Amino acid sequence: xxxxxxxxxxxxxxxxxxxxxxxxxxxxxxxxxxxxxxxxxxxxxxxxxxxxxxxxxxxxxxxxxxxxxxxxxxxxxxxxxxxxxxxxxxxxxxxxxxxxxxxxxxxxxxxxxxxxxxxxxxxxxxxxxxxxxxxxxxxxxxxxxxxxxxxxxxxxxxxxxxxxxxxxxxxxxxxxxxxxxxxxxxxxxxxxxx
Amino acid sequence: xxxxxxxxxxxxxxxxxxxxxxxxxxxxxxxxxxxxxxxxxxxxxxxxxxxxxxxxxxxxxxxxxxxxxxxxxxxxxxxxxxxxxxxxxxxxxxxxxxxxxxxxxxxxxxxxxxxxxxxxxxxxxxxxxxxxxxxxxxxxxxxxxxxxxxxxxxxxxxxxxxxxxxxxxxxxxxxxxxxxxxxxxxxxxxxxxxxxxxxxxxxxxxxxxxxxxxxxxxxxxxxxxxxxxxxxxxxxxxxxxxxxxxxxxxxxxxxxxxxxxxxxxxxxxxxxxxxxxxxxxxxxxxxxxxxxxxxxxxxxxxxxxxxxxxxxxxxxxxxxxxxxxxxxxxxxxxxxxxxxxxxxxxxxxxxxxxxxxxxxxxxxxxxxxxxxxxxxxxxxxxxxxxxxxxxxxxxxxxxxxxxxxxxxxxxxxxxxxxxxxxxxxxxxxxxxxxxxxxxxxxxxxxxxxxxxxxxxxxxxxxxxxxxxxxxxxxxxxxxxxxxxxxxxxxxxxxxxxxxxxxxxxxxxxxxxxxxxxxxxxxxxxxxxxxxxxxxxxxxxxxxxxxxxxxxxxxxxxxxxxxxxxxxxxxxxxxxxxxxxxxxxxxxxxxxxxxxxxxxxxxxxxxxxxxxxxxxxxxxxxxxxxxxxxxxxxxxxxxxxxxxxxxxxxxxxxxxxxxxxxxxxxxxxxxxxxxxxxxxxxxxxxxxxxxxxxxxxxxxxxxxxxxxxxxxxxxxxxxxxxxxxxxxxxxxxxxxxxxxxxxx
Numbered sequence: 001x002x003x004x005x006x007x008x009x010x011x012x013x014x015x016x017x018x019x020x021x022x023x024x025x026x027x028x029x030x031x032x033x034x035x036x037x038x039x040x041x042x043x044x045x046x047x048x049x050x051x052x053x054x055x056x057x058x059x060x061x062x063x064x065x066x067x068x069x070x071x072x073x074x075x076x077x078x079x080x081x082x083x084x085x086x087x088x089x090x091x092x093x094x095x096x097x098x099x100x101x102x103x104x105x106x107x108x109x110x111x112x113x114x115x116x117x118x119x120x121x122x123x124x125x126x127x128x129x130x131x132x133x134x135x136x137x138x139x140x141x142x143x144x145x146x147x148x149x150x151x152x153x154x155x156x157x158x159x160x161x162x163x164x165x166x167x168x169x170x171x172x173x174x175x176x177x178x179x180x181x182x183x184x185x186x187x188x189x190x191x192x193x194x
Numbered sequence: 195x196x197x198x199x200x201x202x203x204x205x206x207x208x209x210x211x212x213x214x215x216x217x218x219x220x221x222x223x224x225x226x227x228x229x230x231x232x233x234x235x236x237x238x239x240x241x242x243x244x245x246x247x248x249x250x251x252x253x254x255x256x257x258x259x260x261x262x263x264x265x266x267x268x269x270x271x272x273x274x275x276x277x278x279x280x281x282x283x284x285x286x287x288x289x290x291x292x293x294x295x296x297x298x299x300x301x302x303x304x305x306x307x308x309x310x311x312x313x314x315x316x317x318x319x320x321x322x323x324x325x326x327x328x329x330x331x332x333x334x335x336x337x338x339x340x341x342x343x344x345x346x347x348x349x350x351x352x353x354x355x356x357x358x359x360x361x362x363x364x365x366x367x368x369x370x371x372x373x374x375x376x377x378x379x380x381x382x383x384x385x386x387x388x389x390x391x392x393x394x395x396x397x398x399x400x401x402x403x404x405x406x407x408x409x410x411x412x413x414x415x416x417x418x419x420x421x422x423x424x425x426x427x428x429x430x431x432x433x434x435x436x437x438x439x440x441x442x443x444x445x446x447x448x449x450x451x452x453x454x455x456x457x458x459x460x461x462x463x464x465x466x467x468x469x470x471x472x473x474x475x476x477x478x479x480x481x482x483x484x485x486x487x488x489x490x491x492x493x494x495x496x497x498x499x500x501x502x503x504x505x506x507x508x509x510x511x512x513x514x515x516x517x518x519x520x521x522x523x524x525x526x527x528x529x530x531x532x533x534x535x536x537x538x539x540x541x542x543x544x545x546x547x548x549x550x551x552x553x554x555x556x557x558x559x560x561x562x563x564x565x566x567x568x569x570x571x572x573x574x575x576x577x578x579x580x581x582x583x584x585x586x587x588x589x590x591x592x593x594x595x596x597x598x599x600x601x602x603x604x605x606x607x608x609x610x611x612x613x614x615x616x617x618x619x620x621x622x623x624x625x626x627x628x629x630x631x632x633x634x635x636x637x638x639x640x641x642x643x644x645x646x647x648x649x650x651x652x653x654x655x656x657x658x659x660x661x662x663x664x665x666x667x668x669x670x671x672x673x674x675x676x677x678x679x680x681x682x683x684x685x686x687x688x689x690x691x692x693x694x695x696x697x698x699x700x701x702x703x704x705x706x707x708x709x710x711x712x713x714x715x716x717x718x719x720x721x722x723x724x725x726x727x728x729x730x731x732x733x734x735x736x737x738x739x740x741x742x743x744x745x746x747x748x749x750x751x752x753x754x755x756x757x758x759x760x761x762x763x764x765x766x767x768x769x770x771x772x773x774x775x776x777x778x779x780x781x782x783x784x785x786x787x788x789x790x791x792x793x794x795x796x797x798x799x800x801x802x803x804x805x806x807x808x809x810x811x812x813x814x815x816x817x818x819x820x821x822x823x824x825x826x827x828x829x830x831x832x833x834x835x836x837x838x839x840x841x842x843x844x845x846x847x848x849x850x851x852x853x854x855x856x857x858x859x860x861x862x863x864x865x866x867x868x869x870x871x872x873x874x875x876x877x878x879x880x881x882x883x884x885x886x887x888x889x890x891x892x893x894x895x896x897x898x899x900x901x902x903x904x905x906x907x908x909x910x911x912x913x914x915x916x917x918x919x920x921x922x923x924x925x926x927x928x929x930x931x932x933x934x935x936x937x
Contacts, residue, residue, distance in 0.1 A: 006314040019350075020630075025447030081355050083626045093623040112627045114359075174763055176629065176648065 005037040013190055014098075015052040018059025022114075022167055030073060031061035038068055052188055057113055060152070060162030069162045070128070071120030074120045075111065075155050077145025078184040083112035086153050086165055087140040087157055087178040092132045095158040099185055100183035108182035109170035111143050111151075116164040118146040118153070128153055136163050143184055196234040205231050214241035218647055220576055225571045235556065235563040237410030238508040240479040241569055246738055248474050248904060249575035251705035253736045254713050259721035260731040267730045269693050276397055276471065277318045279732025281694045285653055290322045291387040291756050293332065293659065295737035298442040300382035303351025308382050309444035311355035313516050315386040317470035318363065320453055321519065323396035323460050324388030327631065328645055330360045331368040331384050332659050332698065332752045333541055333622075338614045338935040343372070346380050347936055354384065355625040359935055360446035364634050365645025369659060369752075372614040378742040383698045383735075383752050389647045394460060397468040400522045400548045405466055407480070407491060407546035408726035410803030411452045411518040415501035418442035418475070424579035448517040455538035456519060462532045467522035474820075477511045477571070478522040480546070484554045484568035487522075491568065493546035493556045507558040522548065522876035538712040554666055564600070574907055582714055583707035586692040596801025597785070597792045598866040607843055607867070608927055610791055610836045617931030635762040639844070641684040641832050642757070644765050652761035657881035658684035659755075662747035662835065665803035670715035673789070674751045675723040675806045680834050681755040682727060686815035687830040687875055689822025690757030690768045697753050697807070698733035702746020702841075704738045710863045712749040715736075720751065726808045729755070764822050769849035770878040770904050777855060777902035779838060780814055780891065781874030785865045791836040792868040810873035813896050818875060826887045829878035836849025839867030840878045842902075846912040847925050855902030857915040868915065878904065 010016070023034035034040070040062070046054045047068050055063035063069045071180055076082060085108050090101040099109070120128070125148055128134050136152035144164070152163025167181030207785075209231065211221040216237075224232050224240050227807065232240060246252060256532070271288055272280035274351050278292035296311025308331075314608060317327045330353045336343045358365050368385070370640040418441065459465050467487070469479045484491040505513070528544070535542035535628065549555070554571070556564035578825050601609075610616045619639065628637035630702045635654065636644035642658035659678040666673030682692045691769035724731055742749045759765065770777065787793045788801030821827035829849075833841045842855060880889045906911075910921040 022447060024449075025360055025445065027447065031555060036879060045495050075541055080352070081627075083624055083627050083629065110628060112359075166629065175632050179668060 003039055008038050008042055010042045010046060014192070016046070018053070018062050019171050020057030020059060023058055023062065026115070031058060031065040034062045035065035044068060047160050047191060050157060051157050054167055055182065056160035056168065057164055060164055063162045064162065066162050069120055069155060070124050071153070073115055073164065074117045074119050075115050077118055081114035082143050083110065086111040086138060086143055088136045088165060089139050091137050092135045092154065095135055095154045095161050097161040097192055100137055100187040103169040104163050106139060107162050109167050109181045110166045110176060111165040113144060113164055116144040116146065118150040120147065131156065135161055136165070161188050179181055195531055195561050195563070197563055198233055198565045201233045202230045203330065205491035207231065209237055211237060211241065213628055215245055217741045220244060224531060224575065225646040228566065232565050235507050235511055236566055237261070238512050239481065239564065240472040242477055242512055242764050243481060243571045243625065245576040246477060246704065250579050250630065250736055251576045252710070252738065253713065254577050255579050256717040259717055263721040264730045265724045265725050267726040270730050270732060271392070272397065273324070274393060274620040274731065274733050277321045281648070281732060281756065282393055283653065283655060283693070284749045284824050285648065285651060286392050287389055287653060288757065289387060289389050289655055290319055290324045291385065291657060291754065292318055292696050293383050293385040293752060293754050294318070294735045295698050295700060296382050296384065297379065297737050298741055300350055300868045301346065301378070301380050303441040303637065304346045305353040306443050308350040308353030310442045310516050311382050311384045313356040313446065313449050314355055314472045314599065315384045315474065316363065316449065317519065319386040319388035319554045320456055321398065321468050322388070323394040324386045324390040325457055326453060327633070328364045328366045328643060329384060329386050330643060330657065330659060331367060333369065333620055334371045334373065334376045334381035334750060335379065336372065337374045338372045338375060344936055347902050350380070351380055351622050351625055352657060356590065357444055361450050362630050364628050364630050364637065364644065366628060366634055366637040367793045368638065370619045370622050373663070373748065375747045379747050381700050385754055387645070387655065396465060396468050399467045399484055400483040400491055402466060402524065403548055404525060405530060405548040406523045406525060406544045407493065407543045408521045408523050408542055409498060409518060410443060410521065410529065410540055412448050412515055413499050413501040413513045413541065413593045414505070414510055416505055416509060416513065419509055419512050421797045439791050442516050444516050451538045451540055451844070452517055452519060455535055455540045457535050459521070461529060462530065462534065464523060465521045466524060470521050471518040471520060473514060473766035473800050475511065475515070481518065481554055481568045481571040483522065485572040487548060490549040490550045490553045490555065491546055491553035495556050495563070497543055497545045497560045498632065499541055499543050502626065507563050580704055580710045581707040582711040583824050584711050585708035590801050592802050594800035596788045598787055598796045600799055603839065603863050603867050603914065604919060606792060607799045607839050607919060609795055610840055611794060611843060611924055612931055613894045614931055616791055616836050616840055618928040620929060621936060632812045634764050636688060636767060636901065640768050641687040642690065642713060644688050644690070644759070644762055646762045651741055652763050653744065654759045654762035656690035656757040656759065657754060659677040659752055660684065661750055661752045661787060663750040664750060664794065664799055666716060667748040667799065668789050668801065668803050670712040670749055671719035672806045673803050674689045674716040676721040676803055676872055677751055677753040677816045678723050678755070679806060679808065679811045680832065681753050682811060682815060683875065685757035686818040687766065687832045688926050689764055689819055691757050691819055692755050692815060694728055694756045695729050695753060697731065697751055698737065698753065699734065700737045700740050700747065700750040702739070702741035706746065709746050716749055720753065723808055727812060739829050766822045766827050766830045768831040768845055770845050770851060770853065771864055773904055773906050774881060775828055775851060775882060775904045776879045776884055776900055777904065778877050778901050779874065779881055779901045780817060780877060780896060781793045781810065781868050782871060782897045783838070783861055783866055783874065784871045786869050786871045790868065790870040791840070804870050804872045805808055807873050812875050813894050814875060817891060817894060818895060820890060822879065826879060826883040827877050827882060831876050833874040833876060834870065835869050836838045837868040838876065838877040842912060843874065843915065843924050846921050849908060850921060851904055851906050852908035852921065853902050854905045854908060854913045858899055858901060863915055
């Protein structure tokens with residue numbers, strides 16, 4: 001089910017994925033305009049009521065801009081866009097989007113971004129770590145200079161998760177490095193008891 | 195205002211035709227066609243449409259061979275002459291692909307030049323009715339250690355990536371080559387491939403009297419006007435913005451909207467004819483659509499929405515502002531058309547209509563500024579049969595000794611991996627998204643990019659582009675055939691059946707008889723080889739004037755081959771498989787070093803390129819495809835630049851698994867490892883398939899020799915005869931080169 005940015009309508013869905021891409025060309029700050037899309041009002045309300053929301057790459061940036069998640073994503077340390085298969089550790093396997101993973105499971109999914117360096121003030125970073133809200137961490141090498149190797153985080157309730165890497169590109173060995181990304185989507189089914 | 199009426203009354207008004215690039219006889223011809231002097235708007239249109247870039251006036255007489263020698267092909271649905279050729283890939287799917295150059299703009303303004311090169315080729319594919327699916331880039335730069343090279347490389351790579359990534363198109367392959375001959379003439383070629391259902395194929399024509407001509411997309415600005423500003427300043431006072439960039443500026447987000455909007459319009463059946471606005475902007479779109487149609491066209495130029503209100507009619511006609519399309523729409527569909535454009539936030543304006551006559555008439559605030567037969571602008575431009583002369587230096591160079599000094603194999607292999615041309619290109623390709631759209635089954639550094647088109651059936655295509663310009667420099671006829679042979683082989687190595695050819699012919703000045711001779715040889719070689727391989731040329735692009743002063747680039751005819759898969763799941767990758775599988779070399783190795791990578795390491799560019807054997811290429815391709823189809827191959831890699839040695843090293847690095855290989859009897863290690871004989875590939879065969887595979891090769895009388903075995907017991911080491919090279923050492927060597935220059 002595709003939602004349209006300009007409609008105030010979630011069409012009765014049970015969860016929302018904000019996908020990657022380049023909303024408004026990323027000409028301003030990534031996600032800074034899309035967060036004002038009419039449908040974001042409904043998404044924000046639903047997220048606050050506990051609806052699972054996943055933001056991938058540009059979707060993560062939009063969730064940060066919308067203050068559904070803390071912190072921000074800034075230009076890669078290398079100053080270049082980077083696309084590669086990336087090792088991650090699942091730091092929290094209890095969120096709505098990660099319960100199909102084993103705790104501390106190590107996975108490989110592609111990362112591809114130009115402005116993917118997660119940043120927040122020390123206090124926020126400490127709080128995220130302390131509350132178990134760092135959901136994914138880069139292992140091997142950090143592709144973009146994210147603070148504390150953070151690849152993905154959640155809100156306090158665990159229903160809203162954002163990450164820079166692209167699990168949708170690791171669902172089939174034909175078109176990606178493997179199938180490690182599938183668990184994000186099956187987590188949701190598990191939660192729904194499917 | 196220089197209206198038609200005014201032009202008729204002032205026949206002797208001097209016009210800056212020479213500054214616009216027209217020769218005196220060409221200017222006279224325009225006067226003869228019109229029976230009066232052209233208006234400034236008409237002069238602008240003719241000058242840009244009769245330019246080499248748009249009219250192919252020097253290349254046309256040679257390019258005819260692609261049609262005349264075309265092999266019979268049931269796959270060809272739309273041939274040369276449209277925005278891009280279209281081929282049938284089965285199950286009702288049609289695929290269109292094309293390469294175009296954006297060389298000069300990319301030297302002046304590397305980022306925007308490269309970005310708009312991608313944008314332009316994507317719109318060509320879109321205008322056939324296809325959804326653009328992927329891009330590739332063929333890049334050639336000067337010496338990597340020159341400081342200006344870094345300026346160009348950084349801008350071009352960021353531009354290709356910035357535009358393609360933002361559009362959401364995967365970049366699935368291409369070439370990055372360094373040679374001093376490109377120092378002040380870098381080549382930036384971009385390829386796009388798209389797919390559609392057969393019934394969605396559209397062409398560029400304006401038909402049906404009373405139908406509307408709609409311009410939609412970005413607003414028109416002063417960018418990309420180039421030489422026409424001469425005319426503008428001649429005819430008008432100079433109060434407007436004076437310095438306008440000759441290089442266009444790209445806006446990939448607008449292009450993304452344009453793609454989605456156009457596809458929705460096409461699928462809703464609201465478009466009668468469609469054309470993208472590229473080189474020569476509205477001049478090209480209006481004259482070509484009218485020329486291809488069944489009537490005339492009337493355009494109200496003052497209705498064109500502008501980004502800069504001071505633009506003159508001549509400038510509006512010439513503007514190459516990006517992200518614009520032109521469609522012919524019936525009056526009944528006007529409202530539905532506009533509604534879809536509004537949904538996508540795309541500006542759309544009715545700027546004209548199809549008329550009964552046979553004239554293209556353009557009006558500016560009530561005055562007629564253009565009144566021409568459109569065919570004379572778009573299709574009946576001048577044609578030149580320019581003088582040809584084999585360059586005097588060629589024969590002595592071909593006769594000079596070819597043999598590089600044999601050097602120790604291990605050091606030679608590492609030196610190759612440490613050279614910019616054979617090193618890892620990850621520094622470039624990691625800046626491109628290869629995954630987006632989720633249908634990339636293989637991408638660089640694999641032999642070809644492989645895309646799934648149909649998610650239900652797995653039907654898909656493979657595309658490779660190649661050109662070793664050193665071969666072409668040494669012998670343009672066979673060198674161009676080798677470019678085709680390599681792309682053909684690369685496609686077959688992945689398991690796809692080669693189906694169609696495109697090209698981007700980058701050469702020096704056509705006014706130099708030596709360059710023109712190279713060009714004619716290259717085209718003849720390509721046409722002859724396509725006929726023999728039975729795959730048609732579906733389209734292409736010519737870029738001349740890639741030279742500074744007297745020095746031209748090496749002739750660089752980039753050749754692209756498209757192959758088809760019934761199911762991409764059976765693709766053959768280049769990384770070798772599990773332990774114990776057998777490594778075979780297919781094809782014959784002769785001491786052939788002319789234009790080779792090892793000769794280049796020693797600064798030698800003499801002799802003849804490797805011999806071309808197209809029948810051998812055909813049989814090799816059949817074996818590679820059959821091997822994929824019948825599950826006899828776990829890996830395959832084409833042997834080209836750097837020979838068998840580099841092929842083995844690349845397979846080992848890709849796999850991260852060691853192998854034990856040996857030098858066959860009857861050949862010295864240096865020749866075996868570094869000769870670049872054509873029609874060869876390294877393949878990996880499971881033991882259970884060995885007999886079946888060797889029997890298949892035997893039945894086809896194709897040379898097939900076991901040269902090794904995958905062996906992780908060695909550790910991560912590639913053993914070749916009595917030498918050993920660690921995979922980590924090779925990777926480190928290969929990965930470090932481009933960052934050492936550019937990071």
